[in-house]
Amino acid sequence: MPFFPYFNRPLTLLLLGAVSLTALLAAAADPNPPSIRGGGAWPIRRQWTPAETMHYARWVEHLFDKKTTGTVEQRTAKLEYLLTDPDMNLLQDPSFLGEGGNPQMPAGLIRSMHHLMDCGKFTAFLPAYYAYRRALPWITATVSSGQRGVDVRISDFNIPYGGTNSFTSPSLSQFFNAAVGHFISGNYRVNLNGRNAEQSDTVPVALNRDKLLPGCMNYLDGHCLVLAKVTEYGELYFLNCSTTTSRDIFTYNGMNVVGGMTPRGSDPDDEWAGCFQGLRVLRYPIAETDGRGNVTRVRRRTDAEMREFGFSTEQYDLTREMYDNHFIEEGGLRPSSIHDLIRLRMKTLDRIAPAAFIRQYCDELLQAYLERERFIQDAWKDVLRNGPIVYPEDRDKDNIFQATGRWETWSSPSSDVDRRNKYFYLADWMEYAIRMFEMKPDFIDMTGLESYGIRSQADLAAAMIAEKNQHFDRLSLDYTNSKGKTVTLTLKDIEERLYDLSFDPNHPPELRWGAPFDSDEFAGAPEPPTPLPDGFKMPMKEAYRLQAFYRSLCQRETTTSYLRGMFTTGYPIRDKLDAQVGKWSYATSPLL
Incomplete structure (x- = not known):
């Protein structure tokens, strides 16, 4: 007689009504x-099985x-709404939860997690x-x-040790308070061949659509994101959570955050040193059982054992190959960046449509800056209510990108890096399209670009710049200045x-949005100083002048941050989109 391990009863009893028909259908x-x-x-x-990870991805x-x-x-849901809205949380649907699933987490525990x-x-x-909900070990x-x-x-x-195991933890609340409460971005910083490496939470994942699934992670110098969607273009989209008191959950629309993979062998004494950044898959636990x-x-x-779930070190090998050769051979093509390679491997379309992509991406870019405005208003309210926030100057353990307290909550150097990278990602994507146009002209769908008469790479570059500028002139946001008045900025601004x-x-909000000091927009704005750890108060305009270098960065720094005596010239600043993509004006050879 067949045996059904979960129910520990003969299958005959099930058929006689030990469980409902609905339960049987759900199990099937x-x-x-x-x-x-x-x-x-x-x-x-x-x-945990590969099929379960697909369910998790869904x-x-x-x-x-x-x-x-x-x-x-x-769209504005925080953790409690996200988990309790049955239209958002598929685990609230019994057919998705499956037979033997666990009930919703207690409301009080959800709030404490928030x-x-x-x-x-x-x-x-x-x-x-x-x-927890699917009755899996963790x-x-x-x-x-x-x-x-x-x-x-x-x-x-870092070195992993101990940790929290659902099988040995005495209660749900104790598990989550320990497992989540003790987790920190440093959990990702475990070398592949380091001490206790196989106790790590994640491993690097293969760059293909079968293994790089929603639910994987991206880690880069303290910034942790959940991969949440892979588009037909091969673009990666992410979910993130803020450190503000409101604990907002928001989306990262674009692959600009993917990068920083250390080339294998960068350290001559340890080929895997630093190879923990990049795209990661969870190290799914396994339950050992008796007969x-x-x-x-x-x-x-x-x-x-993680190989079947996607464990692969190819990110670091490919980064090394890219570093050494400046391109990678892939299916007869030569992608010249990791982003290009990921797109080629992850896409399901045979062609890309620049006009449609640029239009959609500009809308997403506007949303990123709308989120910034909401954040700025909350930050300004906090400063007005609770006083100035100390700038983490010349500290051993903190810098402007990674600090504690109110600076960590209300400053925006990290998220501004992300937004600059999101802007530049559009330029990089355009260059990807231009390079692909030369390698495979029919890869480019010219729908929406017919009026430009495109025949060469230079033509395509000029057309995409023109399309982007039309959208940048069209799209705008309103911000509230320090006097409570509305100011409109276009994406072009x-x-x-x-x-x-x-x-x-x-x-003040005027300066957070870059209003020139001599402009009508800035006129009448307050000029609060920036306090430093030793009690010195740096005048606002001088602090702003000395922060220029940090406003130009497109990656987070992990070293000490400075203000007094900070250099204000002599560092490279990346060209903006029109200048970057416009450099293809030389490529006038007809391709069509």
Whole structure:
């Protein structure tokens, strides 16, 4: 007689009505039906399988879709709404949750998790919550710094030890408070061949559509994101959570955040040193069982066991190849950047349509700056209510990108880096299209560009610049200045001020949006100083002048930040889009 491990009863009894027909149908549709029995913080009834990770990917992608195209409440949803709205959270649907799933997390625990959230803890919470609801095992590591006295968020490497295991944790609340509460961005900074490396939370993932799924992670120098969607163009989209008191959950629309992979062999003494940045897949735990399907232990999967889930070091090998050769051979083409390679591998379309892509991307870019305006208003209210915020000058463990307290909450150097990168990503994408046009002219769908009479790469470059400028002139946002009045800026205005937007929360909204000091827009704005750790108060205009270098950066720094005596000239500044893409004006040879 067949045996059904989860129910521990003969199949005959099931057919006689031990469970409902609805439950049987749900089990039949379940990609990973219950197969084991265990306890701990919650009942364990399933193993992680490749089919389960596809189910998890579907759940994450649905959250993203609702965050981007749902109702106003869904687009602005924070953790509690995201988990309790049955239209957002597929796990609230019994047919998706599956037979033997666990009930919704208690409301009080959801609220306590909300108050813990930041970008790192959000990446720890989502898979743990899913594991709980689907009755899967879960483990989260604790890490210590590999460098004495260096913060785990910026150390050269970290060492995982101990951690929190759902099988041995005494309760749901204790598990989540420990597993999420102790998680920090430094959890990702574990070298592949380092001490206790197989206790890490993630491993690098293969760059293909079968393995790089929603639910994977992207890590770059303290910035943690959940991969939430892969478009038909091969673009990667992410979910993130802010550190503000409101703990906003928002989307990153674009692949500009992907990068920073260390080329394999960068350190002559350790070929894998630093190879923890980039795209990662969760190190799914495995439940060991006895002959009756009872769980006896939950442990990490080894690197070898993670192969079927996508573990691969190719990111670092490809980055090395790109570094050495400046291109990669891929299907008869030569992508000249990791972004180009990812697009080629992840796309499902045979052609790309620049006009449609540029229009959509400009809309997304505007949304990124609308989010910035909401943040600036909250920051300004905090400064008015609670006083000035200390600039982390010349500190060993903090800098302007990675600090603690109110500076971490209300300054914007990191998110401004992301927005600059998002802007420049459009330029890089255009260059990708231009390069592909030469390699494979029919790869470019000219719909919407017919009036430009495109025959050469130079023609395509000029047409895309013109399209972008039309959208930048059309799209605008309103910000509220320090006097409560509305000021309108187009995307073209913001582009012109790209390196002028202040990240200092002590500055009034006018300066946060880069208004020139001698303009009517800035006239009458307050000029609060920026306080420094030793009590010195830097006058606003001088602080702004000395922060110019940091406003030009397109990557976060992990070293000490300065203000007094800071250089204000002599550093490279990246050309803006028109200048970058306009350099293709020489490529006039006809391709069509």
